[in-house]
Amino acid sequence: MLLTAIENFVLITTVLALAGFFLAWVARHATEQKLWRPRPDTMARFYAAVLVTPPVISLWLVAASLLPKLWLGQAAFDAAHPTPQHELHLLGDLTVSLEPALAYGTLLFVVAAVLFAAWSSVRGLVRVGRVIRQLEWSAPAPPQEQIALVNRLAARHGIDVGLVMSDYPLSFVWGFRRSKLVLSSGLLRTLTPEELSGVLEHEAAHHERRDNLFKLALVLCGYTSLAFLLSRLILRWRAAEVEMVCDEVAAARTSTPLEIADALVKLRRRTLVTGVMSVPTASSFVPEDAPTFERRVRRLISFSDAMPDSTHVINLSRANSSTLIIAGAVFT
Secondary structure, three states, X not given: OHHHHHHHHHHHHHHHHHHHHHHHHHHHHHHHOOOOOOOHHHHHHHHHHHHHHHHHHHHHHHHHHHHHHHHHOHHHHHHHOXXXXXXXXXXXXXXXXXXXXXXXXXXXXXXXXXXXXXHHHHHHHHHHHHHHHHOOOXXXXXXXXXXXXXXXXXXXXXXXXXEEOOOOOOEEEEOOOOOEEXXXXXXXXXXXXXXXXXXXXXXXXXXXXXXXXXXXXXXXXXXXXXXXXXXXXXXXHHHHHHHHHHHHHHHHXXXXXXXXXHHHHHHHHHHHHHOOOOOOOOOOOOOOOHHHHHHHHHHHHHOOOOOOOHHHHHHHOOOOXXXXXXXXXXXX
């Protein structure tokens, strides 16, 4: 029964994931063509739903089909669920000609997905260490006023800070449950106090929203189907929307969207010139691709004419833990 459950779970999740990717692609194309103008937080939630829905529906279908067999017994179960309807419900009749190769292939995929997920996590840690090792450690100390500003904002948001003595302008939030803000002395010396405040508020929004933890959960959902490469693409689309959400929070808290845009432009230029590889986390302030960078700058500039709604921003800066708890209770 366990092998049947795994096989059907992977197959159903794959079908739903392909349908979800099509919907995500259509939505993204509609926003690019200005046919649909949703908020970034709406798009981020939509992409998250596209990633979460396939494994959740698949798990519900498989559990609803196989759990009764476990507690009814085979004889009572067969009497209440005559073939071929029940087998067709679990794709059994559709895939019987592919057995046992399909079963072995499914198990191989599960093992490969687990190994790939573990390898990606280890690779991310190694890349962070490699980035740090590439940096120069002989940089001069940043101004005390900038350090005091960092300490004030870190204390206000309850986030730990790590300072790297390097000219490279580094800024990202690392970790899941107890995240840490990593900054470089070069960042503090490059930005003005107003620009630095915007960057810090942006990173604090990632910390308060627990974006790294939610990204990890979405990555795990993406690895449950054979279409996980498409799921990784949706993750990148969602990451760009999340960055704009945190830009909106920072602009509302500081009331200086133009300074945040200036900081983004400065750091983008410095990172391109320096050529150090980016840190592989969703909370890195400087985007890797030019289209995302341009969208963020334009949106920040637009806030100079109309600041974000304060009530909406308060909701944006909160983690959606209650939503997950309610959804889990309803599913159970």
